[in-house]
Amino acid sequence: MALAMSLLIISCKKSEKEVEAPPTQLKFTPERTEVEVGKTATVTIVGTWNKTDKVQIANKEIITQQGEVTDNKINLLAKKVGTTKVNVLTADGRNRGNFEVTVTPTSELHFTPKKPEVEIGKATTVTIVGTWNTTDKVQIADKEIVTQQGEVTDNKINLLAKKVGTTKVSVLTADGRNRGSFEITVTPIAELHFTPERPEIEEGKTAEITIVGTWNTSDKVKVENTEIVEQQGEVTNNKITLLAKKVGDTKVEIFTANGHKRGSFQVIVTPKLLLSFSPESVSIEEGKTTIVTITGVWNTTDRVQITDGEVAALQGEVTDNKITLLAKKVGATKVEVFTKEGQSRGSFEVTVTPKLLLTFNPVKAVVKKEETTTVTIIGVWNTTDRIQIANNEIVELKGGVTNNKITLLAKKVGNTKVEIFTADNRSRGSFEVSVYTLANTLKLAYKADIPHYKTGITDxxxxxxxxxxxxxxxxxxxxxxxxxxxxxxxxxxxxxxxxxxxxxxxxxxxxxxxxxxxxxxxxxxxxxxxxxxxxxxxxxxxxxxxxxxxxxxxxxxxxxxxxxxxxxxxxxxxxxxxxxxxxxxxxxxxxxxxxxxxxxxxxxxxx
Structure with missing residues (x-):
């Protein structure tokens, strides 16, 4: 009996010792896991996994278990950057082993803009979307196209465009792993345009040319021939001010700070707008023509305008700087020269005077002795004019000139000349008078003047x-x-x-x-x-x-x-x-x- 009790006590002590023995320890592959935030990682259990075992995560904000352990594999989802411990426990809570998991920032980076374009000679900034590590580095495939400017700061990569083309820019980890890349295209210089496209400036005057496009303060203006035009002051509000110095044409170009051409235009310096005329004041006898010489450069696009076309009319085109005018009616008018845009280039006055030479009807008066005849003056009679009869014995003047009519009395048979003179003794014309004693019935009749058409009709x-x-x-x-x-x-x-x-x-x-x-x-x-x-x-x-x-x-x-x-x-x-x-x-x-x-x-x- 005593022996049996002893054996029972010994057996019970032995069972207690077996229960308290530590569980079989597990190992894990990898032993220390790193996983990028947002991704999953699988850790393999090396040893026997019991269905009653359980996985315990110290900080579930960093990682969480995904599903059950299958085929000795624990699936973990990385939620937040950090490090936490993962334990495997028996059903009664004894630890069978553990490992650490480190959640790293997202490895793949993105970029804004995704496909940047930059004009040659300019800098651009690309923003990194993701976590930039100080150990990361920027790699440019073709540094002739772009180069990095400075370090990456605040997730921004600064790039300078050097040559037209396209290249890849990558971000690598310290150990050379690619975290992301983007393509950058360098475009030609943004071409500028100009208004007007082909400016014309009168010699001695200034003009403003408007730049259509973006003017950079580092850009510069280059005038090919500064004897023709010269820049006045700086470019302000996209306007270039030019002074026309000499007649001719030259090119004006815009360059970037590093010498890239952004555009150009031709400037034409024209002769002075205002013309002068010789003579300055023109007097023409009615019915005659005169020539006025232009002093200055006449452009084929210029035009002559006569204020009163009834007084004077242009005859033909302007040739060799000469304007030919026909005097049509007694009076005065202005003759003005305009550009094709309607700018006045100068003017002069034209005065049409009465015809100096008069005509007479009839041109030969035939009158019977002791009778009178009337001769009509065709033209303007001036009160200062005078009548001179070559032979006063044949005819004599009766009264003064009235309504352009001269009345003569026939005194003696014969022929004589009657002439009109100005106050300064210039002859204005003459006619013949023939005095006879018997009427000549065979004389041909004169042609009467052609009548004018009627005016002022309102019906x-x-x-x-x-x-x-x-x-x-x-x-x-x-x-x-x-x-x-x-x-x-x-x-x-x-x-x-x-x-x-x-x-x-x-x-x-x-x-x-x-x-x-x-x-x-x-x-x-x-x-x-x-x-x-x-x-x-x-x-x-x-x-x-x-x-x-x-x-x-x-x-x-x-x-x-x-x-x-x-x-x-x-x-x-x-x-x-x-x-x-x-x-x-x-x-x-x-x-x-x-x-x-x-x-x-x-x-x-x-x-």
């Missing part, structure tokens, strides 16, 4: 009446022409006269057709134009054509008379198409009709 029906009368008169003139032999086109200037006559026919036909088609609906303005066109280009041109044909018949009758031939050559040449309105009728009366009447005088004297 459409009145215009229609005038148009109908004009058309009827025109038809009668054309019938008269049918009975007159045509002059030879190859003689004198008859060819030009013929062309002018046919141009009148064309215009008259067009005006007639338009009138007939629009008679009932035509406006007052339309009717006015139709009436005036028919009168000028129908009646006036037909009258000249009749005189030309009659004059040719007299020339043929008296082929040896050089005076008739000369009058035809000088007057029946069709050179009146550049005139219009009353000026045309005045010209025809003062020149063509007067010349025709001179031919009548010659024929009368020959008969």
């Amino acid at each position: 459409k029906e009145e215009y229609k009446r005038l148009i109908e009368e004009t058309l009827e008169a025109y038809e009668k003139l054309k019938l008269e022409l049918e009975g007159l032999e045509k002059y030879p086109l190859d003689k004198y200037h008859y060819n030009m006269q013929d062309k002018t006559w046919h141009e009148g026919i064309r215009i008259s036909r067009s005006a007639t057709k338009h009138y007939k088609e629009t008679k009932d609906t035509a406006s007052l303005t339309d009717l006015k134009k139709t009436y005036e066109d028919l009168h000028l280009f129908g009646i006036d041109f037909a009258e000249v054509e009749i005189m030309a044909r009659i004059a040719e018949q007299y020339r043929k009758k008296y082929p040896n008379n050089t005076e008739i031939e000369k009058l035809i050559k000088e007057n029946f040449n069709g050179e009146y198409t550049n005139l219009d309105g009353p000026h045309l009728t005045n010209y025809l009366n003062n020149n063509i009709v007067t010349a025709f009447n001179k031919i009548i005088d010659i024929v009368n004297s020959l008969q």
Whole structure:
């Protein structure tokens, strides 16, 4: 019995010793685990894992277990940067082993912007998204394209663009592991543009050229030829101020601080805008032309403007810096030169004076002894003018000149000259007076002046009446022409006269057709134009054509008379198409009709 108790006690003590024995210790691979925050790591248990064992994590804010232990593997999720201990315990809490886990910052970095672009010569900053370690380093694939400027500070990489192209920039750990990379593209210099694109500056003046684009304070302006233009002051508010020094053209360029060209433009320095004129004040006799010389540079884009085109008219284009003007009507007007943009380049005054030379109707007065005759002065009679009779025994002046009419009394048979002189004794013209005792019934009649068209009409029906009368008169003139032999086109200037006559026919036909088609609906303005066109280009041109044909018949009758031939050559040449309105009728009366009447005088004297 005692022996049995002893054995029982010994057996119980032995069991107690077995229970208190430490559990089998486990090992782990890896022994010290590092895992990047946000990622998972697997630790392998080396030894026998019991289903009753459990994993204990000291700081679950740093890592947490993911699922159960399977195949001796513990899966851990890294949540926060730091280090914590992981224990494996038996079911009754005894430790079977442990290991440390260190959670490191995210290894892969990101960048903003993802694909930076930078203009050559400029710097740019790329921001690192993630944790930058002081042991990390920046690696640039092609340092000819970009270079790093300074150290990485506040997660920012500063890069300088050196050459156009694309290269990779990587961030590596101390042991050479790639934490991320980005591509950077270096673009050409941002090209600048300019307004105006091709500035023109008058010599001696300044102009502002506006830069379209971003001006950098480190940029600089370079003028190719500073004798032509010169920069004034600094660039302010994107404006370059240039002084035009000399006529010519040169290039102005913009460069970056390191010599890269950003753009250029041409500058043209033009001659001074204001012109001067010689003579400064122009006086022209009515009906004559004069030339005014421009002192300065005339541009082909300039234009001449005459304030009152009824007083003077431009004749042709400006050639060799000369303006040719025709005096049309007594008066004064301004002639001004403008640029194509409408800037005045200067002006001068033109005064049209009355014609110095007067004409007379008739050009040869034939009067019976002891009777009077009246000669009409065609032109402006000045009160200071005087009349001089070559032989006062043949005729004498009766009274003064009134309404441009000279009255003469025939005293003795014979011929004498009557001449008009200015106050300073310049001759203004003369005419012949022939005194006879028996009337000469064979004298040819003079051609009366061509009447002007009527003006001041305000009623459409009145215009229609005038148009109908004009058309009827025109038809009668054309019938008269049918009975007159045509002059030879190859003689004198008859060819030009013929062309002018046919141009009148064309215009008259067009005006007639338009009138007939629009008679009932035509406006007052339309009717006015139709009436005036028919009168000028129908009646006036037909009258000249009749005189030309009659004059040719007299020339043929008296082929040896050089005076008739000369009058035809000088007057029946069709050179009146550049005139219009009353000026045309005045010209025809003062020149063509007067010349025709001179031919009548010659024929009368020959008969």
